[in-house]
Amino acid sequence: MFKTIKKDLPASIVVFFVALPLCLGIALASGAPLFSGLIAGIVGGIVVGALSGSNIGVSGPAAGLAAIVLTAIGTLGGYQNFLVAVVIGGVIQLIFGVLKAGVIGYYFPSSVIKGMLTGIGIIIILKQIPHFFGYDAEPEGADSFFEASGENTFSAIFHVFENITVGSTIIGVVGLAILILWDRVLTKKAKIFQLIQGPLVAVILGIIFYSVTQSNEALAISQSHLVSVPVPEDAASFMAQFSFPNFAVITNTDVWIVAFTIALVASLETLLCVEATDKLDPHKNVTPTNRELLAQGTGNIISGLIGGLPITQVIVRSSANIQSGGESKMSAIIHGFFLLISVILIPRLLNMIPLSVLAAILLVVGYKLAKPKLFKQMYDLGWKQSIPFTVTVLGIVFIDLLYGIGLGLLVGIVVILLKSYQNSHFLHIEDKSNGKHKIKMSLAEEVTFFNKGAILKELDSLPRDTYLEIDLLKTRYLDNDIIEILEDFLFKAKERNIDIKLTSKRGIVENPESFVEFFRTRPQSSLSLN
Incomplete structure (x- = not known):
């Protein structure tokens, strides 16, 4: 693993900047404490990263579980009660792994997996456009068409024009320009530009811009348009951010129902992500799916025990890792340590990062997942591939990730039955x-x-x-x-x-x-x- 550290370290920095707002945004969308998202990101990086058999997969809190978490916290009577379900869900995932249920991951059609990647790329772009222009009505990490703010994906984009923040837009455009220049030109000129990643430069410029323009009414960026990491005053207040399960409710039937739901959805989302990241992996490594379930189960047990959200392998962070050149699990592990160290030592510095700069990073990630040429490639493969692909993409964009995959899989099965009928x-x-x-x-x-x-x-x-x-x-x-x-x-x-x-x-x-x-x-x- 350490042989590839020259590539893994820069990649881990990019994954860190992608993961930071997503951890916070998913926690906010889940109705959970903000710090719970960071705990899940840290455990997903360090613990799951170490145990996983995937070289390039990155785990953390997932937007696909946000609605389940939000409902479950209310149903179970509080966050500490909900944590019991997270721990039990992790145990169930361990059982899935022992029973070798990971084989399910190999039965998703290629067209659906490609549709999943493309759909996620499109939804990243659409969801980040408002943040890019400084309209932050919806927290980072949302992936549903209908948003908690009352907007939907497209109405939020239309309302951007009424809510543009000049400072956020300027530094967002500058950050995007740096990322494109770095990717297309500078990395080919000298090795130093491969070691120092464009996203790091864009973030540093964003912090400088925020600091310099604070006193300028026209360009100043308000706190609502910046990263919002909890800032503890001392060690005691830092430790107070951790929550612990209330095991007194372990006999509650609803807790077990939520636990099984978390285990099932988190396992399916992980297996889908494993399939997708293996397709993106330039070295075409094959991730052992049963080991992945064991790693995820262990991660969820630990996350639940210390107050974190449920964990899955996540395609946005994984694809950012791949696109940034990550080659071994060290990039996922190091990103977890970066999250841990930064929230302890530099939370105030993190809170100076404009969300529009992070949106620029995610726009590039989204574009690389949903390149226009892929649509032509799928069309050229014929209707048996293009229809499940298209249905998956549309389902993800107009409903959400899990529904989109389910619809694509259903159409894929119908196509198989038709061909079986004919052949x-x-x-x-x-x-x-x-x-x-x-x-x-x-x-x-x-x-x-x-x-x-x-x-x-x-x-x-x-x-x-x-x-x-x-x-x-x-x-x-x-x-x-x-x-x-x-x-x-x-x-x-x-x-x-x-x-x-x-x-x-x-x-x-x-x-x-x-x-x-x-x-x-x-x-x-x-x-x-x-």
Whole structure:
């Protein structure tokens, strides 16, 4: 891990600046103490980063859980009661990992994963536009179309023009220009520009701009447009920010329901993120999903015990890590230490960072996730890829992340069923002889109940006086449902004067009396039956 420190250290700085406002914003959106988001970010970086098998994944509080957390805190009667559910949720995730439930992550279609990345990129851009211009009605980290402030994603953008903050806009534009210049030009000129990241320079300039313009009415940036980290006065007040679970409510049924909900949603979001980050990884490493569930479960137990929000692997931070050149888990771990050290030593300095500068960093991250050329690539792959991709993107933008993925997955399954329906068999007419149609139906390698409709349709459409050859030589699995269809067809075949020849690795038979008996009594072969 330490061999790649030259790349991991600069990447960790970028991830730190991306994670800081998101940790605070998600805590605010969740109705939890601000410091709870930072705890989750620290634990996600240090603990989960160390235990995870992912080289480039970064964990922390997730926007997808904010609504669940907000509701659960009220339902369970307070934040300390809610923390019990977080701890139990972590234990359930450990059980998921032991039971090897991580295999679920491999069953999400590529088109849905690409749609997830693109949708998140678009939503990052749309959600950061108001912050870029100094309109901060909605906290950082929101990903739902309908916002807690009463706005929606697009109405918030429209209202930007009535609420532009001049100072925030100026330093936001300057920060964005620096990031583009750094990425497109300077990093190719000298190694120093690869070591010192553009986001760090943009943030430093943002702090300087804030300090210099404080006394200028036109350019001054108010506290509401800056990062807002809790500032403890001494060690005692710092420690007072930690909360601890009230285990007296552990027998409450609602606590266990919330715990299972957190475990399930956090695990699914993590597995999706793992799939997505593995696709983005330039080295194409494959993350062990069961180990990831164990790491996440451990992280949630620790986070819940000391007052933190639930943790998942998060695509925004992970993609920022990848785009900044992070190569090992050290970048995630170091970013966690940066969060810890900064909230202890320099909270006042952090509170001088304009949100518009951090919005500029996220705009670049969003663009790299949702590059326009990707839409053309997906279109060129055909409707089977482009439709689930598009539905996922639209669902994420107009509802939220989990709904978007769910809709994309549903459409992906429908596409698979349609293709399965179409590909169950090949049917062609060979010739006409002796007054009979000679038709050969060759079944595919695997024929399941999904294919019932297509095969029934073809059998019912056969004309009278047909000679039908059913070729099973390439078929390795024939579902019992299909055997029953063939069995039922024997009666119709006799009525319509249809002769049947059955060819398989179990032998050849003319006009079988029973398909069921044929498959039961013939010697074993590679053909499997239910």
